[in-house]
Amino acid sequence: MATPNEGDSVNVHYTGKLEEDGTVFDTSRPPDEGQDANPLNFTLGEQTVIPGFEQTVGDMEPGEERSVTLSPEQAYGPRRDDLVQQVERDELPDDIEARVGQQLQLRMQNGQTVPVVITEVDEESEQITIDANHPLAGKTLVFDIELVSVEDGEDSGESEIVTP
Known part of the structure; x- marks a missing residue:
């Protein structure tokens, strides 16, 4: 399996926590085990998620799980x-x-x-x-990320779903 390319559509599960105290501020995982989980879907390279998150996902393979610590500069920027x-x-x-x-x-x-x-x-x-600062500006964040699947973003007319 290979890492996704710019333009590929990716599905990820994640949990975002504050490094300072471990408080969870966002997650794609359901609160209860029996509930359906909706992974986050985004296209690599479109800059719709914070830079450090996108870079980490771009270096992962489908099925891989990774924990990453992002500085404010890699996340929502410093407080201004x-x-x-x-x-x-x-x-x-x-x-x-x-x-x-x-x-x-x-x-x-x-x-x-x-x-x-x-x-x-x-x-x-x-x-x-x-x-007007983002509520997480100036914070160091920890993300637990699982790359669930990758869909080839090439305009070949065909779709390829890659899962573990």
């Missing part, structure tokens, strides 16, 4: 202080009750929406601190 901003309460819609931990979609002047989390509310000054 410039993505933490203070805004006036009146800049938010009136129907939003600002509270710490609340997630919002902020529409930028160019029309793009950016997910943000309210991290601080100062009732006196009516200043609200919002954070």
